Amino acid sequence: MNFDLTDDQVALRDGIRALCQGRFTSERIRTGFDQATFDELANTGVFSLRVDGFGWADAAVTFEELGRAAVPGPLVWSHLACGLVDGIATGLAPSRPDAPAFVEHLAGADAVLVLDDNGVTRIEPGALSDATILDWPLDPLTPMHRIAALPTGERVAGPEVVDEWRRGGAVLTSSFQMGMAQACTDAATQYALARFQFDRPIGSFQAVKHILADMVVRAEVARAAVHAAAVTLDDPGVGDIDRAISGACLLAGEAALKNAKSSMQVHGGMGFTWECDVHLYLKRAWVLNTAFGTAAEHADALAARL
């Protein structure tokens, strides 16, 4: 058993991390997702990774790094659709037919993909003429359109692809969330070392230190769970895929949310400003907790496997 990153995965992780540190700085991501972002990521192979022969575990390692940098965009959809859609893909995976329908990053998308139990439907973005953009979206880096009714589209894949996308989308989303949880830990730790009150770094106070320790543990346990889910998706013989994936989503979703809030608390007043990045992580965490299954849906799915 080697349940740890291989040398190739370490190289992949370091490469994506270096790309993000160089190209997707806080300043850059605040300008939002655009064609140039897509092209840069596409040239690195982020979307074509699995088409090129890599596995879900490699994709998980990649998306963790994108999450660390909170790179905006319909990245999971574009990864899933690679090979089926030429360009930027966004999509919807409504869990209940009565749930309000929203599409992220509609402007600029080359295709909108809708998942239901019977298959994948492709809708041309131009066909969504009645879509209205939210002028004050929760996450400023995730533009949202509200959809009143979905037009009929073209069936482009069957139910077996839906199963794979639901699972893969959940793994990549949880990888991204776990990366965000790690970034929040790192930022809060740096701040706790640099910020002095009462003539000492606030990180020396146990009341602050213990918040940070809990953040470390949340991110680390979530990472192990996400990697286990990805490995199980690559190698289904080693365990219960859906139990592993729902567990990973529960832990990573919670880690992203709680670590963002903890980071805000450690940052104090600074954490409540627009200038400090922590609100971007918190808002993305809320948005992602609705993608590819909510916490309640994953909890119900996991409980059903017991």
Next chain:
Amino acid sequence: MCPPTLPQRMDLRYSEIDEAFRTELRAWLASTLPELASPPVRDDWPARVQYDTEWQRRLYDAGYAGISWPKEYGGRDASPSEQLVFLEETTRARAPYVGVNFVGTLHCGPTLIAEGSAEQKREHLPKILRGDEVWCQCFSEPDAGSDLAGLRTRAVRDGDHYVVTGQKTWCSFGHVGHFGELLVRTDPDAPKHRGITWLILPMDLRGIEVRPIETVLGSSEFCEVFLDEVRVPVENRVGDENDGWRVTNVTLSFERGTAFVSEMVDALRLAEDIASDVQDVSERRELAHIVAELDGLWALTKRNVSQAARDSSPGNGAFMLKLAYSEARDRLGELCMRVLDRGAFDVHDERVEERLRTLSIPIAAGTSQIQRNIIGERLLGLPKEQRWVSS
């Protein structure tokens, strides 16, 4: 040991060697467990000692005792992943818990292997493995709990002996142990970590009084040990005089490796067992969260084991297991109480007794607060809190 070749991908597959070991172990458990008498009642200590040490002897005869110990000391020298298989299979098969052999096989044995003299190893290691010797732990004191290095039990050299006077508490198996692992202060003037010595304490020496501690369960394996001018031979010292803190940390770092694996497997089994009794939607979701957490910790354990096989020491994850397990186990205990409702009034229900027993997990072997300090200071590099100065 694992071959030093670099693996080609991240995986969760046990090797063929591991699976062969699992098959052999399963067959042995299937034929051996039905032969065991039913476990004795909780407070019948002579019967418990007999039951646990007989089990240890069976393990020894079958070649499973000292699963992680080196072969030259009679152990099996199993690879980290085989150790995982061993704990997984014995726990799942409901084999007897390590019981009174805990301190000997998991604490003192490894300490003697690392730091003991040839004579000490020859004298004690085979007896520990065979279940002929029971050991107890004499570390904590009434005024030295989280601050263990502040211990004050005094040992004064008198010729070939140390004369030991003081009080120990939370001594696991103190009333049934033949020997104790004893920490004493040999240099009261040195900085606190540098004046401690590790001694083998024969529990039948004159001047030792043992009193059981009544815990929230009503009784327990824990004792207070009073030492009044107890004469311990100098040859019972493990490591150098005043070097006992380092010797102790050999044991403590060992404890962090796989100490919680059987606990975790057991908790997962309990969670799966109660699933059919959990009907309410919010409670089912709470159960799912707990299982997700335990599955995550199990995955983290496998990561540690993989890193240990490669780097010969578990990674940072080992520091986190105890803290995270404590929290998950508490949630599971509370869920059991809610699900049992008024059925929880009777402690004879195993799940209620377990709820009471597991209250100790966030306290024993380093409280959750101490764990958070360790994570914050060693992993994140945060400064220690300033010393308290009396005003």
